[in-house]
Amino acid sequence: MKNKITGRSAFLALLKDEGITHLFGNPGTTELPIMHALKDHPDLTYVMAMQESLVVAIADGYSRASGKLVACNVHVAPGLGNAMGSLYNAQFTGTPMILTAGQQEQGHGLMEPVLYGPLVRMAEPLVKWAVEVTRLEDLPRIVRRAAKVAMTPPTGPVFISLPGDILNSEAGIDLGRSTRIDARVKPSDEALRTFAARLLKAELPVIVTMDEVVKSDALKEAAELAELLGAAAYQSSTPYGSHFLSESPSFVGTLARVQKIARDTLAPYDLLVALGGDPLRMSVYSEVDALPDGLGIVQVGLVDWEIAKNYGAEIALKADVKETLRALIPVLKEMGGAALASRARQRLAELAPKNWTARRGVLVEQMGKS
Structure with a gap:
């Protein structure tokens, strides 16, 4: 029987298993589940910036200096909008980055709440892959795929929309395993x-x-x-x-x-x-x-x-x-x-x-x- 785990804790556990040591962010209400779960993951350092463009820029710089996959989290549609200039830079430089944004609970978007927007459509022009999680059971497969896509040449950023109900729900799920594609080929x-x-x-x-x-x-x-x-x-x-x-x-x-x-x-x-x-x-x-x-x-x-x-x-x-x-x-x-x-x-x-x-x-x- 699989051990039950919340979406928020599974998300952070998956990031760590993909080699993430720092999570860069600027949290709002839809990111509070992630902030709540950080106490259970003391080995993951949270780095807060005061505006989303800085969040992505700092993560971009950290990746370029270290050569590692990075992760950052911004706040719903306006936060993603604020991050777009820095996300353009990350796309230009081919920075391997998992960018996530908290999203309103599924179904609540129909009501057009404050700060709601179509996050996947907003991010798509500037990332290799963009997706919204619609089932907690799919979260491991999505994070694993995102990390693989970001790190496979041509490297670059990917985007995941995280609805609040996914982060707060709980289920017995298999976290899967990390994959890296070795592209170090040489000519004949x-x-x-x-x-x-x-x-x-x-x-x-x-x-x-x-x-x-x-x-x-x-x-x-x-x-x-x-x-x-x-x-x-x-x-x-x-x-x-x-x-x-x-x-x-x-x-x-x-x-x-x-x-x-x-x-x-x-x-x-x-x-x-x-x-x-x-x-x-x-x-x-x-x-x-x-x-x-x-x-x-x-x-x-x-x-x-x-x-x-x-x-x-x-x-x-x-x-x-x-x-x-x-x-x-x-x-x-x-x-x-x-x-x-x-x-x-x-x-x-x-x-x-x-x-x-x-x-x-x-x-x-x-x-x-x-």
């Missing part, structure tokens, strides 16, 4: 050798890194690839974090989000190596195209929507960035040999006066004199 040996051959053919390659480098924990490997090639490395034009090791002799900064400046920056190169995501995401319209004429692109990433989204790629690999680079670097060394090492040293020497380390040194010296 043939694809790796083709990719390596194209990199070795380039006279002056440039690397542009995006968020997948961080999500796959490939900062070290991206820097190793750049230094192996002697290639300049830029963060993409829309970075929302640190996507390359600034101490690397290859790092020269961030591409501008202005088409003409980005085009001029990339003009000297003959191959753009895009590691995850969209390398040339611009802001305002311009008649000038950000990609110089004749500049070829090769790209690696798990999110196929972002691969060759605006510019065709000579080689496009749907694969995990870290796993690809770990497999690619030995192939490059084998195929490139001493000639590659010699060419890389020459290229890095040419970069030395203008890389980020040199520019930072000038700034430090100037600050010391002021």
Whole structure:
């Protein structure tokens, strides 16, 4: 016989089993059941913010800093409305987040009570999946699915509407188990050798890194690839974090989000190596195209929507960035040999006066004199 448990306690137990350590929130009347249940879950830290946009923003930042799934809870329709700007950011950055909102009791919505709204329809444009719990027995399956969907590349936020009667009801339910999909795939040996051959053919390659480098924990490997090639490395034009090791002799900064400046920056190169995501995401319209004429692109990433989204790629690999680079670097060394090492040293020497380390040194010296 299954042990009876309330919806509110089951919800918190499910979050903890999915790896959640902090619940970010701004509670109102419909969230009081969750607040009541927190006393039975002292190992779950509640972090309160004074407005819902801050709740989601803090959770977003915590996830980006930790790389973990996060959970936050807001108050009915106006609270979800307040959170939408921050939820847009979480969607943009692909933050794995379970966003929940308390909802009026089922059936009571027909009366259009104060603060009522169609929460699922409100959230749907900005999340990977949105659902309202209509039976307590479905709560474990919904939370488990939400966590799996949020954490599976392309990662992103999901939304669950929690009616008050679901949170306050009690039943004997099975909480199920957590699932994570391992998407750390690498290309075939043939694809790796083709990719390596194209990199070795380039006279002056440039690397542009995006968020997948961080999500796959490939900062070290991206820097190793750049230094192996002697290639300049830029963060993409829309970075929302640190996507390359600034101490690397290859790092020269961030591409501008202005088409003409980005085009001029990339003009000297003959191959753009895009590691995850969209390398040339611009802001305002311009008649000038950000990609110089004749500049070829090769790209690696798990999110196929972002691969060759605006510019065709000579080689496009749907694969995990870290796993690809770990497999690619030995192939490059084998195929490139001493000639590659010699060419890389020459290229890095040419970069030395203008890389980020040199520019930072000038700034430090100037600050010391002021």
